[in-house]
Amino acid sequence: MSVEEMRWDLSQLVESTDPASVRQMLESMVAEAEKIREKYYGKIGGLGAEGLLGLLELNDSMTLKYGGVTLYCRLLYSANALDDTAKQLNDASRTSVMKMGQTLAFVEIEMGKLLASDPSIVEDSVLAEYKHSLERILRNVPHMLSDKEEQLILAKDKNGVYAWQQLQNDWLSTRTYEIEVEGEKKTMPYGEIIGLYQNPDRDLRMRANQIVYEELGRDEIIWASAVRSVCADHLQICGIRDYPTPMTQSFIANDVDQETIDSLMSTIVKSTGLYQRYLRMKAGLMGLEKLANYDIVAPLPNAPEMVYTWEESRDEVVSAYSDFDQQLGGWADEMFERNHIDGEVRKGKRSGAFCSTWLGGKSAYILQSFNGTVGNVRTQAHEMGHAIHAYLGSRAQKPSNYKIGSCIAECGSNFGELLLIERLLSKAATKKEKQAVLATLLDSFGMTCFQVSARVFFEQSMYDTIEEGGFLDGETVAGLWTAARDKIYGDAIDWLEVMKWEWTMKVHYYMPNRRFYNYPYVFAKLFVFALYRLYKEQGEAFVPKLRSLLAAGSSKSPWELGKELGFDIRTEEFWEKGMMQAEEFIDMLEETL
Ligand SMILES: [Zn+2]
Numbered sequence: 001m002s003v004e005e006m007r008w009d010l011s012q013l014v015e016s017t018d019p020a021s022v023r024q025m026l027e028s029m030v031a032e033a034e035k036i037r038e039k040y041y042g043k044i045g046g047l048g049a050e051g052l053l054g055l056l057e058l059n060d061s062m063t064l065k066y067g068g069v070t071l072y073c074r075l076l077y078s079a080n081a082l083d084d085t086a087k088q089l090n091d092a093s094r095t096s097v098m099k100m101g102q103t104l105a106f107v108e109i110e111m112g113k114l115l116a117s118d119p120s121i122v123e124d125s126v127l128a129e130y131k132h133s134l135e136r137i138l139r140n141v142p143h144m145l146s147d148k149e150e151q152l153i154l155a156k157d158k159n160g161v162y163a164w165q166q167l168q169n170d171w172l173s174t175r176t177y178e179i180e181v182e183g184e185k186k187t188m189p190y191g192e193i194i195g196l197y198q199n200p201d202r203d204l205r206m207r208a209n210q211i212v213y214e215e216l217g218r219d220e221i222i223w224a225s226a227v228r229s230v231c232a233d234h235l236q237i238c239g240i241r242d243y244p245t246p247m248t249q250s251f252i253a254n255d256v257d258q259e260t261i262d263s264l265m266s267t268i269v270k271s272t273g274l275y276q277r278y279l280r281m282k283a284g285l286m287g288l289e290k291l292a293n294y295d296i297v298a299p300l301p302n303a304p305e306m307v308y309t310w311e312e313s314r315d316e317v318v319s320a321y322s323d324f325d326q327q328l329g330g331w332a333d334e335m336f337e338r339n340h341i342d343g344e345v346r347k348g349k350r351s352g353a354f355c356s357t358w359l360g361g362k363s364a365y366i367l368q369s370f371n372g373t374v375g376n377v378r379t380q381a382h383e384m385g386h387a388i389h390a391y392l393g394s395r396a397q398k399p400s401n402y403k404i405g406s407c408i409a410e411c412g413s414n415f416g417e418l419l420l421i422e423r424l425l426s427k428a429a430t431k432k433e434k435q436a437v438l439a440t441l442l443d444s445f446g447m448t449c450f451q452v453s454a455r456v457f458f459e460q461s462m463y464d465t466i467e468e469g470g471f472l473d474g475e476t477v478a479g480l481w482t483a484a485r486d487k488i489y490g491d492a493i494d495w496l497e498v499m500k501w502e503w504t505m506k507v508h509y510y511m512p513n514r515r516f517y518n519y520p521y522v523f524a525k526l527f528v529f530a531l532y533r534l535y536k537e538q539g540e541a542f543v544p545k546l547r548s549l550l551a552a553g554s555s556k557s558p559w560e561l562g563k564e565l566g567f568d569i570r571t572e573e574f575w576e577k578g579m580m581q582a583e584e585f586i587d588m589l590e591e592t593l
Helices: 019-040 049-079 084-117 119-123 125-143 147-159 161-174 190-198 202-218 220-241 248-254 258-270 272-285 310-324 326-337 374-396 411-427 431-467 474-489 497-505 519-551 558-564 572-591
Strands: 176-181 184-189 354-358 363-367
Touching: 019 049, 019 084, 049 084, 049 125, 049 354, 049 363, 084 119, 084 125, 084 147, 119 125, 125 248, 147 161, 161 190, 161 220, 176 190, 176 202, 184 190, 190 202, 202 220, 202 497, 220 248, 220 431, 220 474, 220 497, 248 519, 258 272, 258 431, 258 519, 258 572, 272 431, 272 474, 272 572, 310 326, 310 374, 310 411, 326 363, 326 374, 354 374, 363 374, 374 411, 374 431, 374 519, 411 431, 411 519, 431 474, 431 519, 431 572, 474 497, 519 558, 519 572
Parallel strands: none
Antiparallel strands: 176 184, 354 363
C-alpha cells in the first residue's frame, strides 16, 4: 500500500491549486457578495414570495459556487498546520468568509423582519421548498441584533474566541511527547500518542495518559484563561441577545427544544446504573477488581489481534454499507476511489477525525489519523456515515436545506458504526472475538452517551459558577470537571490524579458559537439505537426510511423526523427505547461469560 492512497486529493475542490488563483477565487466570492448587497440592502422588507425565492436561490448558488474553495483552504490547513502556504490560504479564506458574512449579515436580519411582519409568507406555496429553513430563521428573530452589531460580533469572534481556538489547535498539533515503547524511547505527536490509549499493554496506556495529561496540566493557566474568557463571553452575548438560558442558542441551532433535551438528559441520569453495570462487567473480563480510567476504552486482554491495513479497513467499511444498501456502499467506495480520505499520521495534522460536506461536488472529505486499530476502522465507518449523509442530502436538497443541526448530523455516522459492528459480530468465530466486538460497541456507547453527558453537566456548571460570582481558575475548572464526571461514573472507576485536566484538550470548549456542543452526540447515539431496534424489527422495509431521513437534510425538524418514524422524542419513554437496545447488547455480552 502506498502512502499516497492514504492522502487526500484536495485539487478537485478548486479549478487550480495555484495560491494566486485560489486567492482570486476568494476575492470574486467577496465581490459577488457585495453585488448582492447592492441589489438587496434595505429592500428585502418589500419583497413578495417570488422576490424572496430569487434571493434564496441566489444565496444557494453562492454556496455551490464557492463552497469548494473555502473548503480547500480549510482542509489544506487541517492536513498540515505547519505549512506556510496552507496557513496563509486558511487565513485568507477566513478573512474572506468573514467579509462575506459581514457584507451579507443584513440578509438574515431583513429577512427576519420581513417574516416577523408577515409570518404567512412562510406558508406561501412558492416557498414550499424553503419552508422549514424560513421557520428556523423566524425562531431566531427575537435574538437578532442590528446589522452593525452583528458585524461587530463577527469581528469580535475572529480576533477573540477564534484566536483561543487557533491557539489550542496549533499548540496541540505541534506538541511532541517522549514515551518508552517496548524498551525504546520514542517521540510522538499528539495525534499518535493518543493511539496508545487503546494499546493492549495496560502499563503503556497508563503512562501515555499520565504523560499527556501531566503536560496539559502544566499549562493549566492558558487553558483556564481560555475557557474562562469563552464562557464569560457567551454569558454576555446571551444577555445581549436575550437568550433565557445559556443553552437556548444551541436549541435554536440544533432545531430542538428544552423539553426534548430535558427528557434526554434525565434518561441518562436515570440510566447511569446500567452503564456502571457494564463497566463492572468489563472489569471482570479484564481480570481486574475495578477499572482505571485508562481501561475504560481499552481492548479486552487476550482479545484476538485485530490490526487492519488501509485496504482491509476499506473493505470492511464499504461492505458494511453495501450489505445495508448497494448504492450507499457504492458511494463509500467512491470516497476511497477518488482519494477523499486522509488517513496518514503526521506531525502538524489536526488531531481527531471529521468529515466535511462538499455540496457543490455532491460529495465529502474525511480526515482521520489511521493507526490500523479496530477503533480506527470504526471511526472510518462513522465518518463515512457523514459522507453518505452528504451524498444523499446534497442530491435531494438545496444548500439552505443542508444546514443540519448536530442531533441529526450524527445519525448517518452512528448508524454506520452499528452496521460495521453487526458485520464484525457476524464474522466473530469465537466467544473471545464476540466479547471484543461487543466491548468495542459498548465502550463507544458509554463514551458517547455517558462520558459526553458529563461534559454537558460540566459546561453548565461553569456558567453557574460565573453567574454565582465564582472565578474559573485551573483548579476550580478541574474540580467542576471531576464533579460532573463522578455524577456519571459513581465509584465504578479509579482515576489518575492528572485526569482532572482532561477538559483542556476538548477543542469545542474553545470554539466560537459551539456552546453546548455535546448533547447532540448523546441525542444521536440514543436516537440511532432506537432506529436500529426498528431496523431489526422491520428488516429491508426500514432501508428506505433511513434513506429518506438522511435525504431530508435540515428540511424537517428532528421532532418531525422522529414523528415520521412513529416516535415522540419529547418523552422519556422514547429515549428509554434506545437505552433498552443498549441493555440488550449488555445482556448479549453477559451471555458470553
Ligand atoms: Zn460524527
